[in-house]
Amino acid sequence: MPGSDKETDLTERIEAFLSDLKRGGSGTGPLRGSAETARETTALLRRITAQARWSSAGDLMEIIRKEGRRMTAAQPSETTVGNMIRRVLKIIREEYARSRGSSEETDQQESLHKLLTSGGLSEENFRQHFAALKANVIEAINELLTELEGTTDNIAMQALEHIHSNEVIMTIGRSRTVEAFLKDAARKRKFHVIVAECAPFCQGHEMATSLSKAGIETTVITDAAIFAVMSRVNKVIIGTQTVLANGGLRAVNGTHTLALAAKHHSTPLIVCAPMFKLSPQVRREYTINNSNNHFVSSGEILSKVNVHCPVFDYVPPELITLFISNIGGHAPSYIYRLMSELYHPEDHEL
Amino acid sequence: YFNRSYLLFGCAYQQSEGRELTKEEKQRLRKEKKQQKKNKEKKDDNASQESEKEKKSVSSSSSAPQPPTQPATQKAPSAVPAPAPAVVPASETPAPVEKPAKSKAELKAERRARQEAERASKQGKKGETGQQAATGKPKAPPSELQPVVKRLPEHIQVDNPDVLKKLAKKLERQQIPLRLDYGYKVSLFSHLHQYSRKAPLTQQLSIPSSVIHPAIVRLGLQYSQGIVAGSNARSVALLHAFKQVIRDYTTPPNEELSRDLVNKLKPYISFLNQCRPLSASMGNAIKYIKKEISNIPSQCKEEEAKGKLLNCIECYINEKIILAAKAIAKYAIEKISDGDVILVYGCSSLVNHILCEAFEKNRKFRVIVVDSRPRLEGREALRRLVQRGISCTYVLISAVSYILPEVSKVFLGAHALLANGYVMSRVGTSQIALVAKAFNVPVLVCCETYKFCERVQTDSFVSNELDDPDDLIVTRKGKTQLEDWQQVPLLGLLNLVYDVTPPDFVDLVITDLGMIPCTSVPVVLRVKNVDL
Numbered sequence: 001m002p003g004s005d006k007e008t009d010l011t012e013r014i015e016a017f018l019s020d021l022k023r024g025g026s027g028t029g030p031l032r033g034s035a036e037t038a039r040e041t042t043a044l045l046r047r048i049t050a051q052a053r054w055s056s057a058g059d060l061m062e063i064i065r066k067e068g069r070r071m072t073a074a075q076p077s078e079t080t081v082g083n084m085i086r087r088v089l090k091i092i093r094e095e096y097a098r099s100r101g102s103s104e105e106t107d108q109q110e111s112l113h114k115l116l117t118s119g120g121l122s123e124e125n126f127r128q129h130f131a132a133l134k135a136n137v138i139e140a141i142n143e144l145l146t147e148l149e150g151t152t153d154n155i156a157m158q159a160l161e162h163i164h165s166n167e168v169i170m171t172i173g174r175s176r177t178v179e180a181f182l183k184d185a186a187r188k189r190k191f192h193v194i195v196a197e198c199a200p201f202c203q204g205h206e207m208a209t210s211l212s213k214a215g216i217e218t219t220v221i222t223d224a225a226i227f228a229v230m231s232r233v234n235k236v237i238i239g240t241q242t243v244l245a246n247g248g249l250r251a252v253n254g255t256h257t258l259a260l261a262a263k264h265h266s267t268p269l270i271v272c273a274p275m276f277k278l279s280p281q282v283r284r285e286y287t288i289n290n291s292n293n294h295f296v297s298s299g300e301i302l303s304k305v306n307v308h309c310p311v312f313d314y315v316p317p318e319l320i321t322l323f324i325s326n327i328g329g330h331a332p333s334y335i336y337r338l339m340s341e342l343y344h345p346e347d348h349e350l
Numbered sequence: 351y352f353n354r355s356y357l358l359f360g361c362a363y364q365q366s367e368g369r370e371l372t373k374e375e376k377q378r379l380r381k382e383k384k385q386q387k388k389n390k391e392k393k394d395d396n397a398s399q400e401s402e403k404e405k406k407s408v409s410s411s412s413s414a415p416q417p418p419t420q421p422a423t424q425k426a427p428s429a430v431p432a433p434a435p436a437v438v439p440a441s442e443t444p445a446p447v448e449k450p451a452k453s454k455a456e457l458k459a460e461r462r463a464r465q466e467a468e469r470a471s472k473q474g475k476k477g478e479t480g481q482q483a484a485t486g487k488p489k490a491p492p493s494e495l496q497p498v499v500k501r502l503p504e505h506i507q508v509d510n511p512d513v514l515k516k517l518a519k520k521l522e523r524q525q526i527p528l529r530l531d532y533g534y535k536v537s538l539f540s541h542l543h544q545y546s547r548k549a550p551l552t553q554q555l556s557i558p559s560s561v562i563h564p565a566i567v568r569l570g571l572q573y574s575q576g577i578v579a580g581s582n583a584r585s586v587a588l589l590h591a592f593k594q595v596i597r598d599y600t601t602p603p604n605e606e607l608s609r610d611l612v613n614k615l616k617p618y619i620s621f622l623n624q625c626r627p628l629s630a631s632m633g634n635a636i637k638y639i640k641k642e643i644s645n646i647p648s649q650c651k652e653e654e655a656k657g658k659l660l661n662c663i664e665c666y667i668n669e670k671i672i673l674a675a676k677a678i679a680k681y682a683i684e685k686i687s688d689g690d691v692i693l694v695y696g697c698s699s700l701v702n703h704i705l706c707e708a709f710e711k712n713r714k715f716r717v718i719v720v721d722s723r724p725r726l727e728g729r730e731a732l733r734r735l736v737q738r739g740i741s742c743t744y745v746l747i748s749a750v751s752y753i754l755p756e757v758s759k760v761f762l763g764a765h766a767l768l769a770n771g772y773v774m775s776r777v778g779t780s781q782i783a784l785v786a787k788a789f790n791v792p793v794l795v796c797c798e799t800y801k802f803c804e805r806v807q808t809d810s811f812v813s814n815e816l817d818d819p820d821d822l823i824v825t826r827k828g829k830t831q832l833e834d835w836q837q838v839p840l841l842g843l844l845n846l847v848y849d850v851t852p853p854d855f856v857d858l859v860i861t862d863l864g865m866i867p868c869t870s871v872p873v874v875l876r877v878k879n880v881d882l
Contacts, residue, residue, distance in 0.1 A: 192537075199723045199746050202824055205831035212841035219536050219842040220822060220832065223748045224722035224778025228810035228849035232538060254748030257781055260788050304736050306743040310752040 006051045014067060017044055021075040033176050034080045034241065038276045039148050041071070041084040046141045049088075049134065057096040057133060058126035061089055068350050077311065079242045079250075079279045082350065086280070086343045091140045093344055099130040147326070151274035152180045154326035159185035162270065162324070167234045170226075170262075172196040173252045174203035175239025177272045181324075182237070183214045192217045194233065196226050198254050200309065223254050230261045237270045240315075242279045245339050247317035247332030249273075250283070253310050259319035268321040275325050280339055280348040283314050379454070505627045506813045509541045521624070524617035525561045527554035529624045533819050536842040543627070544816040550574045551625050565594040566618045570625035579727075581631045581765050581801060582671055582699045588622070588632050589663050592639060596659050600652070607655050608646045615640070627815055630766035630774070630803040638666060670800040674862035675700055678796055679707040681860050682761070685794060690715040690758045693786075695747075696776050697727040697734075698763025700796050705761075706738050716740070718757060722747040722778045724821040724845065747778050754789045762851075764797040769875060770806040771853035771868040773797075777810070777846045783855035792857045795868075799861050802875050810849040819843035 017040065024037075045064060054060040068085035075081070155177055163169065163185040171178055171193065182193060193216050197204035204220060212218040221229055236258060240251040249255065249271060262269045317332035330338065507513040508531070521528050532546035552571050555562070569591045572578040578587050592615070599614065601607045619636060622628065628636070642662045646655045682704045686692065692715055694701050705717060717740055721728025728744065735742050745753050760782060766774040773779070773795050783793050807813055822843045823832045835841050853868035863874060 197723070197822070199748055200826075202826050202831075205822075205824070205826075208841060209831050209835075209838065212838045215840065217840045217842075219844050221844045221846070222723050222777070222822065223746070224776075224781060225844065225846045225849070227781040227784055228777055228846060229844075231809050232811070253752065256751035257748065257785055260751070260784055261781065264784060301733060301736050304742075305732060308743060308745045308749055308753060310749050313751060 007053075010047060010051045013044060013047065014070075017041075018071060018074045021071065021078060021081065024075065024078070034078070034277065035148065035152065035176070035274070037078055038080045038084050039145065041081050042088070042141060042145050042148060045084065045088045046138060046145070049137055049141065056127050056129050057092055060137070061092055061126060064088060064092075065350055072350065077241075079281060080276055082281075083276055083279050083343075085350065086347045087144060087276070088141060089347045090342065090344050091144065092137055093126075095133060095136045095140060096126055096128075096130070099133055099136070100128065148276060151276065151326040152177055155272050155274060155324055156180040156184035158324055158329070160188060162237075163189055163191060163235070165189045165191060167191040168194065168232055170194045170196065170230070170233040170236045170258070170267075171207070171238055172204065172226075172254055172258050173198035173239075174207040175272070177274065178237055178239045179207060179210060181272050182211060182216060186211075186214055186216045190217075192219070194219045194221055194229060196221055196223055196254065196258065198252055199223055203252075223257075226254075226258055227261045227264075230265050230267065233262075233265070233267055235268055235270060236262045237272060240271055240273050240277065241312060242281070243271070243273050243277050243323065243335060244283060244314075245278075245280050245336055247320065247323075247335040248283065249315040249320065250312045251315055253313045256313040256315050256319075259315045263319050269319060270322045270324060271320055272324045275327060275338070275342065278335065278339055278342060280343055379457075503813075505543060505623070506541055508543055521620060524620055526617055526621045526624060527551055529554075533836060534842050535816070536844050538811060539814070539816055539844070541812075542814060542816050544819065545574070546820065547575060547818040548820075551621070561617060562621055563591075563595050563598065563618065565591045566621060570622050573622065573626040580697065580699055581629045582798075584629055585631045585635050585800075586667060586671060589635055589639075589667055593660055593663050596656055596663075599656070606648050607650070607652060608644050608648065611643050612640055615643075630805075631801045634800050634803070635666065639663065670798060674798040674800070675703050677862040678798065678860050679704045681865055682794070682796060683708045683711060683713070685759070685858075685860075686713050686715060688714040691718065691756050692716070693718045693720060693754070693757045693760045693782070693791075694731065695720045695728070695760075695762055695779055695782050696722070696725075697731040698796070700798070701761050701763045702731055702734050704796060705735060705740060709738055709740050716742070718743045718745065718753055720745055720747050720750055720753075720778075720782060723824070725776075727776075747781065750782055750785050751789075754785055754791060757786070757789075757791050760786045760791055760793045762793065762795050762856075764795050764801060765848060766801050766803045766805075767795075767797050767859065767868075767871045768807055768850070769802075769804050769872045770808070771871055772807060773851040773853070773856055773859075773868065774803075774807070774848055775851065777849045780810075780849045780851040780855065783851050787855050793855060794858045794860060795851075795856050796860045799863055799874060799878065802871055802878070804875060807850055810846065814849075815847040817845040817847050819845050821845050 021037075048063060048067060049060060052060070052063050054063060064085060068082065071085070072078075072082045159181045163182075169182070169191060171182075172195070185191070193208075193211055195204045195208045195211070195218060197208075197220055199222070208218045208220045238251060238255060238258070240249045240255075242250040244250060259269055317335075320332045323330045323332060323335065504513055504517050518528050529543075529545055529551050530549075531544050532549065533544060535542075535544050550571055551574060552567060555567065569578070569587055572587065573584065578584055595615070595618070596611070599611060601610060615636075619628070622632075639659075639662075642659060646658065650658070678700060686708045690713075692705070694705070694717060708715065717735055719728045719732045719735070719742055721732075721744065723746075732742055732744055743753070762773075762775060762779055762782065764773050764775045764779075768774055775795075786793050805813070819835075820843075822845055823830060823835070832841075832843065835843055856868045859866050859868055859871075861874070866874065
């Protein structure tokens with residue numbers, strides 16, 4: 001039967017995606033960029049919308065929520081998955097509201113009047129059936145996909161506004177967004193980049209070779225030399241894994257030290273982060289202890305010693321000067337507002 | 351122009367009387383002397399004679415801070431015409447104002463007197479007070495403030511080709527091979543040397559080396575390969591090698607031990623400097639040895655003199671390093687309480703000693719060892735502490751802000767303490783102090799007084815050491831990204847060894863003289879110099 005074929009095909013794809021996520025996080029599989037993950041998640045959600053059996057918006061949202069919970073549980077540190085799910089849920093809500101005919105603004109604004117007169121939970125239960133809803137939702141998801149494909153280019157286009165000639169720029173680890181940003185500026189300006197290697201994975205090495213091949217004068221330094229070299233740095237430009245709701249960051253470990261050093265020397269700290277990295281989550285810690293073998297080799301001591309290898313650092317918003325995203329530049333204090341435009345408050349907890 | 355320049359020079363001098371003469375001022379003086387010669391044609395002989403003596407006196411005064419074995423002949427002619435130049439300008443230059451002429455004469459008289467004072471002090475400090483009275487300077491006498499004309503060390507002037515040429519000539523004279531720089535140097539550090547560990551200096555020496563004592567050759571190799579590392583270890587190894595040199599030394603006929611032995615040591619020190627730049631502690635130890643050697647009276651018999659020197663060196667090691675460590679441990683243990691979580695960085699012999707002592711005294715604490723690439727010295731510290739039974743945690747320096755909320759105190763070692771209160775230590779120390787300050791965790795630096803240094807420095811660029819850049823290359827997940835970094839034209843690797851920590855990050859410095867704040871370092875230096 002064609003229906004069940006589609007379903008098994010769908011479940012297969014979902015399972016494949018989940019196992020991919022699990023593998024990517026343990027460090028053994030190929031490291032995927034978050035843009036890639038976001039795109040794959042969105043494509044998968046579009047497929048679910050197209051192929052799963054649902055009759056009303058509420059059903060669809062339930063299905064997506066269920067799959068979403070499984071996906072985030074597979075790899076909790078990969079927050080773009082959760083972000084994309086919330087975006088799609090918001091799209092569904094919007095399309096439903098549009099089909100029903102009510103305007104978007106009155107739904108969104110939580111005025112005091114509305115709170116008093118509504119009397120309890122919202123009446124929306126998304127049970128009404130609309131024939132065109134499926135097509136509309138799929139179209140909106142396609143738009144989202146186009147937006148995702150253009151994020152890196154949109155950010156890179158803003159590079160010349162922020163980098164002047166003969167600057168010394170510092171960055172840490174490897175971020176594809178920052179790489180594109182700097183390469184775009186290098187086409188027109190000459191400047192010097194210092195890359196902190198970010199032990200133990202030393203992804204900074206890859207970044208440095210890639211930048212130097214693009215014609216940028218690059219220097220690789222160890223993490224220990226960050227403060228020593230900071231006095232000669234004009235700007236610090238970093239990427240991040242997640243942007244938190246308060247404007248803080250969850251970024252690769254070593255970023256907090258970099259941010260403190262930049263604050264001490266009053267050097268501006270610029271974060272290049274596309275909108276899909278914005279997450280309504282609160283600060284949480286992620287440690288992987290199974291990479292001991294990377295840097296402690298002698299076995300007899302290993303048993304008597306605790307080794308910590310945190311993957312991410314929390315950077316508070318006071319240390320950040322500017323966020324550059326695909327829709328422009330923002331101050332950290334504005335992030336909460338962007339958050340409210342991207343996600344519906346009820347979706348913050350999947 | 352001529353009159354105005356004199357006026358300016360005179361006024362500048364009047365305003366800053368207590369200042370030592372810089373090279374620029376001496377050059378300006380020389381230039382003005384030359385112009386004077388050109389303008390006033392009368393008394394040609396006198397003028398040329400005087401400008402010649404001027405140059406000689408200037409050159410000899412600039413060479414005054416060099417080691418005391420200056421041939422006595424060079425100083426004699428400068429001393430003789432002392433009264434003559436003082437008189438000549440007054441008569442030759444009626445046009446310029448009275449004030450500048452007098453200041454120039456004063457200058458020369460001072461310089462002469464300073465040379466006398468230094469020569470006298472180097473020969474045993476006799477009649478110093480007599481020289482002081484002769485200067486006639488209104489401010490403090492020179493011996494107290496020691497206005498020495500400082501010579502910039504060669505190892506931070508690599509971008510100056512004249513300095514390099516001079517060094518090459520000096521090494522050729524001493525028959526020591528010159529070590530060549532390796533690899534692409536980052537532009538910010540073009541004034542420093544960068545050597546490769548794969549090309550040690552000993553490969554260029556002939557075996558057996560007739561000029562350099564074998565103990566010194568071995569020591570040089572140990573330094574350049576990193577086998578002996580850490581300022582205490584390097585100083586102790588140096589002193590032991592020098593003891594061996596002294597034991598094997600015999601005075602050649604017609605030579606004095608005090609002069610000849612110092613001359614013998616000079617090429618050794620150049621060689622060691624080429625293998626790896628000397629540390630501040632080694633510099634202080636060498637100064638001490640040279641002083642002791644030159645203080646040996648000439649009538650002393652050779653055996654007696656050698657025995658005395660060996661004894662001095664033993665005492666120095668004992669007092670300044672071993673006993674100092676005990677004293678510091680005693681003070682530091684007061685600062686460790688039960689239940690403490692102590693963070694240490696890298697491998698400092700002093701800090702390890704303190705922790706082991708505290709553990710013996712049954713203090714309950716645990717240690718977090720922070721380590722950094724590429725040296726990974728923390729593993730050594732970890733090994734030593736775990737062997738004693740102290741419970742330890744190990745992290746890399748990028749995880750410091752993750753682990754700091756648990757920490758109650760930070761103990762750091764130092765390579766040298768500079769006279770403006772900055773702490774020079776292994777690269778990464780300033781970073782740890784910065785993050786600790788942000789989390790309000792007290793930072794304690796432990797340092798013996800023999801590492802105190804009269805240099806001043808505000809950033810980590812002007813004077814540092816560049817280690818082999820190939821150390822940064824590493825293989826992760828089967829790929830070595832930086833393998834061919836030399837082929838990529840715009841890629842540079844930077845492997846710094848030291849950095850300076852500003853005094854506002856450090857809460858306390860524990861020395862063998864007690865617990866002092868960072869800013870009291872120049873006070874300790876002054877006290878030490880007066881004692882000497």
